[in-house]
Amino acid sequence: MVRNIKRFIFILFFLILFILINSCSVNAEGLDTTNPSSYPKGTKFKLNKDAYNYTIEKTLWWKKAKKDPEDKFRFKKGEIVEYTGEYETDVEVAHFGMPTYYFEVKKGITKGLICSKDLDLYESTRPATITEFISKYGIASIKEEKELNSKIKELSEKATSAGYIDIDSSLAYIDNNIQMVQGYPSREEQKKQVEKDYKNLCNDTLAVDGDYAFLAQAYKYAAYYQELLTMDEEYGKDDGKDKDWGAEFDKAYKKYKSAGKDDTKKNAAFKMMAEAMENMSLEERKEKVDGKKRSDKWGEIVDEENDRKEVIEATESEIYKQPKRVSSASTSEQSIDDMVSDADSFLKKGSLKYDESALQGFSQTTYNILLTVGVFVAVIVGGVIGIKLMTSGVEEKAEYKKMLLIYLIGCLVMFGGFVAWKFIVNMMQNIWG
Numbered sequence: 001m002v003r004n005i006k007r008f009i010f011i012l013f014f015l016i017l018f019i020l021i022n023s024c025s026v027n028a029e030g031l032d033t034t035n036p037s038s039y040p041k042g043t044k045f046k047l048n049k050d051a052y053n054y055t056i057e058k059t060l061w062w063k064k065a066k067k068d069p070e071d072k073f074r075f076k077k078g079e080i081v082e083y084t085g086e087y088e089t090d091v092e093v094a095h096f097g098m099p100t101y102y103f104e105v106k107k108g109i110t111k112g113l114i115c116s117k118d119l120d121l122y123e124s125t126r127p128a129t130i131t132e133f134i135s136k137y138g139i140a141s142i143k144e145e146k147e148l149n150s151k152i153k154e155l156s157e158k159a160t161s162a163g164y165i166d167i168d169s170s171l172a173y174i175d176n177n178i179q180m181v182q183g184y185p186s187r188e189e190q191k192k193q194v195e196k197d198y199k200n201l202c203n204d205t206l207a208v209d210g211d212y213a214f215l216a217q218a219y220k221y222a223a224y225y226q227e228l229l230t231m232d233e234e235y236g237k238d239d240g241k242d243k244d245w246g247a248e249f250d251k252a253y254k255k256y257k258s259a260g261k262d263d264t265k266k267n268a269a270f271k272m273m274a275e276a277m278e279n280m281s282l283e284e285r286k287e288k289v290d291g292k293k294r295s296d297k298w299g300e301i302v303d304e305e306n307d308r309k310e311v312i313e314a315t316e317s318e319i320y321k322q323p324k325r326v327s328s329a330s331t332s333e334q335s336i337d338d339m340v341s342d343a344d345s346f347l348k349k350g351s352l353k354y355d356e357s358a359l360q361g362f363s364q365t366t367y368n369i370l371l372t373v374g375v376f377v378a379v380i381v382g383g384v385i386g387i388k389l390m391t392s393g394v395e396e397k398a399e400y401k402k403m404l405l406i407y408l409i410g411c412l413v414m415f416g417g418f419v420a421w422k423f424i425v426n427m428m429q430n431i432w433g
Helices: 002-025 130-136 145-161 167-181 187-202 209-235 245-258 263-279 282-286 294-316 332-348 356-391 394-432
Strands: 044-047 054-058 063-067 073-075 080-089 101-107 110-115 119-121
Touching: 054 110, 063 080, 073 110, 080 110, 130 187, 130 209, 145 167, 145 209, 145 263, 145 294, 167 187, 167 209, 187 209, 209 245, 209 263, 245 263, 245 294, 263 294, 282 294, 356 394
Parallel strands: none
Antiparallel strands: 044 080, 044 119, 054 063, 080 101, 101 110
């Protein structure tokens, strides 16, 4: 009898210890597991949320991953990272044979161990060539420059909201690139350079949700490339050879005047006239066509172009800037709509916000403390009952056996509650991320 009681207490103790190890080693976020061996080195992943760098603590029996306290967020949500082929894992027994994996990933020179749940397999949907981009996003159908600028602005705002903080600098960099390309001697060389710049942009791993930053920048390149294609269609391909620049100017002048609201054709015609004026002789500039000197026509077009640009800028500018710059407004009705929108946005800033990581940490700490206290109480009470059973008389043993049944029911309820807690937390995190 005494031997059976000892055996029971021994098994009970290790059962409680096993539950303690398992519950305390589960990561606070209830992370999913993915087998790293199924992904070759160089595989690209996209961060589905701001991710910490993890460190691996190794003990005699297991390895445990913890957030590096000296490192806040290693990678931002939406960024694209590359798998180095190295990984770490929590102890398998702590997850009933289903370990949690931590991939070592890098972006540039920055490396970090990131839990598999924070990573999604990245499948690029970026068109491989700039002509494919123009076709996919209908760039050729965008005739008005303000419509194009509005689209780029919308994408840049989405990129900023998603966490891409340098979008204005990136767009300015592309504008500088395009200005440099405009100095190339022929359109064929300009197109080749823009194609090369677009490919470099496609390979850029800095991205955000929806690839808004990439799209905003690609629209800039695509708009300029479409102007070059339009010039090829209207005036023939340019390989840098000498042309009849007077005839080219006259043709471009007529096309500019007949372009109407097609800003793409206007821009192409203006650039063609500018190129022609640069290459024409003084006599050709003074030559009269339809009763006007080409130089006078050019001055007229420059004034018209400046007026057109001013109108575009005026319709895109905001009437006011506070509390937030929302949209353009060219009428009082639009202005009132924008003010209402801004007021709603301002009020939303007073909505309740909480620190998700702090809340998770508090929940996990409370869970571990209560579980640890419960385990120690269960072990102590179980030990006391076992000792009493071994040392008491026959009548007292009957009473302690009744207490043992109550004790077992209590342990089942307590540890069942902890298991239910962990299960519900993990399920909710899987549903809402």
